[in-house]
Amino acid sequence: MRDVVERVHSRYERRVSDAPVGGQPVTIVLAVRRFDCRNSDCGAVRFVEQVEGLSERCRRRSVPLLDALAQAGRAGARLASHLGIKVGRTTLLRLVRALPGPERTEASTVLGVDDFALRKGNVYGTVLVDIDTGKAIDLLDGREAEPLAQWLRDHPGTEAICRDRACAYAEGAKTGAPDAIQVADRFHLWRNLGDYVEKVVARHRGCFKPEPLDDSAPPADTAEGGPAVTVSELAQSRLVTRTRERYAAVQDLRCQGESLSAICRILALDRKTVRRFARAATVDELLGKAVGRSNLLDPFKPYLQQRWSENVTEASQLTKEISAQLYEGSEQTVRRYLRPFREMLTPPPAPPAVPKIRKVTGWLLRRPENLGNGEQRQRADTRSRCLHLDRLAEHVKTFATMMVQRPGENLGTWLSTAESDEQPDLHSFAIGIRRDRDAVSAGLTRPYSFGKVEGNVNRIKAIKRQMYGRAKLDLLRKRVILA
Structure with a gap:
């Protein structure tokens, strides 16, 4: 001194x-x-x-x-x-x-990794979370493999890495910490399964449409007295033919080396449509969505049938009435639906309600005991109508049991059973699981939860909103980590 x-x-x-x-x-x-x-x-x-x-x-x-x-x-x-x-x-x-940044030389024993949007759709970052404490320890620029791998090399000691199904994080974790165990998040696994379940339901939507169809008529009531072809059948036939022709044209042009922009100009189609047809592995993948989709008029068909039976037949008047009930379609759609009725001697009966694809998907993904009595009956009726959906419900139930009880050693049996079923969407899901099987097995075995990571992502979104757009990575990192 x-x-x-x-x-x-x-x-x-x-x-x-x-x-x-x-x-x-x-x-x-x-x-x-x-x-x-x-x-x-x-x-x-x-x-x-x-x-x-x-x-x-x-x-x-x-x-x-x-x-x-x-x-x-x-x-x-x-x-x-x-x-x-x-x-x-x-x-x-x-x-x-x-403010001085945190000095951290060692990584967490269990690390959570997820992406977040700095500018949604354009600029993304990566948040690293200590699973034990639930706190964010760093933010990285981008969501590619190399930034994560470099961070893991600079901060050794990670034993387990919890992540979603992104390939970039899998590669980054493998490169930066080859000895660490990768654990796939169960929530993302369930969401991936839900996406494929929805595709299967859309593919078989025709199976749970009740009979008679909304716009069909008994053969005896037609003006000619012969068998009637419904509007739905004609529209569906045209839609299937058009979908097959467009898929063949897009794939031929892709094989010739044409770009998406060139195909848009040649076929006079929107870029989103061309991209969807180009990315589809088979035409059946597109037909499942095209044939199974609903239209804006479906919820209002019972009302139109009722008003028609009350002798209210003016399409413009009926369009105004259902528009007051939040119908967003055009008057021409209403006219096209009512056109077959004008050839009938008696008004058709009111059609039964057709469950939507998302609603049926929800019935298959939720616990049966959590459904109401009406939903349980509709679920059972749907399974009885379609053998494919009945088998799908069993696959979903078995996978949900694995997620809750976490016997990861049963994953191989489930994959073999799903692949033996003749459902291409389940095959695609099983292929993705096999590519990442070690991480998925760890996710179905170990008790780690990804909820703390998602909580930090939500907190980052709240901080971004507080900053009114002033959320560059350096400032955002200080506010997230030093809070």
């Missing part, structure tokens, strides 16, 4: 702003010393002593006050004005950016 005193260069008064007391501003006056640095290798000629926990170098505000103003931007400025502190939002942004 004697040597330090002998190196004192001078003394001066330093003023540091602190939090107001009783609405009055507070300024702390400190008597501090300047010291000469006698180390010739040091770049600093003189330095000033600091009061630990109160002052910092080049700061005109106290450390407790800086902690209170950690909310950057407008939110922090509003809080400061209520506390009686005069500070602008840009100053707060500058203060938060200047």
Whole structure:
């Protein structure tokens, strides 16, 4: 201490702003010393002593006050004005950016990895979460494999990595921490299965359409007295033919090396349509969606049947009435639906309701005991109508049991059973599982939960909204990690 005193260069008064007391501003006056640095290798000629926990170098505000103003931007400025502190939002942004970042040399034992949007659809980042504590430990630029692999190399010690089904994170974890166990998240597994279940239901939607069809008529009631062809059958036939022709044309042009833009110009189709036809592995994948889709008029057909039986037959009037009930289609659709009725001698009976694809998917994915009595009857009726959906329900039930009880060793048996079923959508799901089988087996065996990672992603979204678009990665990282 004697040597330090002998190196004192001078003394001066330093003023540091602190939090107001009783609405009055507070300024702390400190008597501090300047010291000469006698180390010739040091770049600093003189330095000033600091009061630990109160002052910092080049700061005109106290450390407790800086902690209170950690909310950057407008939110922090509003809080400061209520506390009686005069500070602008840009100053707060500058203060938060200047805060020292966390020094972390070792990774967490169990690490959670997920992506988040800096600018949805364009710019993404990666959040790393300590599963044991549930806190975010770092944000990375991009959601590619290399940033994650480099971070894992710089922070050794990770034993397990919880992730979604993204291939980039799987490759990054394998490269950066080859000894770590990769664990696939069960929520994402269930959501992936739900997507394929919906495709299967859409493919077999015709099986659970009740008879008679909405727009059909008994053969005896037709004007000619012969058998009638329904509007739905004609429309479906045209739709199937058109879908097959477009798929063949798009695939032929792709084989000739044409780009998507060129195919759009040649076939006069929208780019989204061309991309969907180009990405489809088979035409059956497109037909399942095309034939099974519903239209805007389906919920209003019983009302139209009722009004027709009451001798209200004007299409424009009926369109106005159902538009008041939130119908968003055109009058021409109503006219096309009513056209076969004008050739009938007696009005057709009101059609039974057809369950939507999402509703049937929900019946198959939810626990039967959580369904109402009416939904349980409809679920049983749907399974009895279609053998494919009945087998699908059994596959879903077995997979759900694995997710709850976590016997990961049964995954191979489930995959063999699903692949033996003649359902291409289940085959696609099984192929994806086999590519990532080790991680999926770990996810169905180990108790790690991905919920803490999703919670941090939601917190990042809330912070972004508070920042009114000022969410560049450097500032966002400080606010997420140092909060």
